[in-house]
Amino acid sequence: MFFKKQNKSAVSLKIMSAALIIAIGLGLSLWRVKQADTRLREDLVANAGIVAGTLDAGIISLLEGARSDLKSPVYEMLKGQLILIRTIFPECRFIYLTGKNTYGNVFFLIDSEEPGSPDESLPGDIYYEADPDLINVFSTGNAAVIGPSKDRWGEWVSAFIPLSDRAGNSYVFGMDIAVEDWNLELLKAGAAPFTVALILSLIIIPAGSGKNRENAAGKTMRRNYSAAIKAAAAGIILTFYFMNTAAAAEKYAVNRIFFLLAAAKSESAKETVKDIIQVQLEGR
Numbered sequence: 001m002f003f004k005k006q007n008k009s010a011v012s013l014k015i016m017s018a019a020l021i022i023a024i025g026l027g028l029s030l031w032r033v034k035q036a037d038t039r040l041r042e043d044l045v046a047n048a049g050i051v052a053g054t055l056d057a058g059i060i061s062l063l064e065g066a067r068s069d070l071k072s073p074v075y076e077m078l079k080g081q082l083i084l085i086r087t088i089f090p091e092c093r094f095i096y097l098t099g100k101n102t103y104g105n106v107f108f109l110i111d112s113e114e115p116g117s118p119d120e121s122l123p124g125d126i127y128y129e130a131d132p133d134l135i136n137v138f139s140t141g142n143a144a145v146i147g148p149s150k151d152r153w154g155e156w157v158s159a160f161i162p163l164s165d166r167a168g169n170s171y172v173f174g175m176d177i178a179v180e181d182w183n184l185e186l187l188k189a190g191a192a193p194f195t196v197a198l199i200l201s202l203i204i205i206p207a208g209s210g211k212n213r214e215n216a217a218g219k220t221m222r223r224n225y226s227a228a229i230k231a232a233a234a235g236i237i238l239t240f241y242f243m244n245t246a247a248a249a250e251k252y253a254v255n256r257i258f259f260l261l262a263a264a265k266s267e268s269a270k271e272t273v274k275d276i277i278q279v280q281l282e283g284r
Helices: 002-052 067-071 073-088 132-140 179-204 216-283
Strands: 094-100 106-111 144-151 154-164 170-178
Touching (some): 073 106, 094 132, 106 132, 132 154
């Protein structure tokens, strides 16, 4: 009777320990998701800033923001540039330039859709669903990452970068990532801690209990083997988890360096694009 109570007590303790491990794993998962969301937003606005740095507001100011732009060589060149940029950032569904008219309405100047696409926004199209935070970028001149927010095309997390020319005209460059893709990245970030916690909890819970006629020596040996196997399994799992975490941190650090280098070169890239457009204009 005493040994039966002792066995039940040991099992209960292991179950409580497993529950605690799962709770800690869940907490770590939520923390990783929040951390990943912050990093993804930083990366998105950094990418958008680098791309926007290659655009010349003086060239953009040559557009009318109307259907007549469709025949403009400036529109054609900038359209081609945005289409090319989207191939570099395939995670972004839409890349575009917007303006704001005298009535306070945000409208599209150019987007990255192929001409004729059913999702293409033509120059002058009003963006009726423009988020208030996007409108604020025009007035504050500060970059922003917003979302999830919905429009007629879907639900997005978006980065907005303000641009302005010497005459004081303001434009906003935008990059959208679909919420489905965004959430998938968050799920990947949060899955590892919870999975590790779940496996560890299953390892420490006894496979079962019941009557057993093994002698004391046999039971001791079995327990020793079981403890050694569980310790080894736990060690392998934790090693894998920490290696994964370190790799993610290293990747983030490398991306930060890339962003700094790319930002330093964006001005020269802008001049190159400006020269190309100028050659095209002179050729016509």
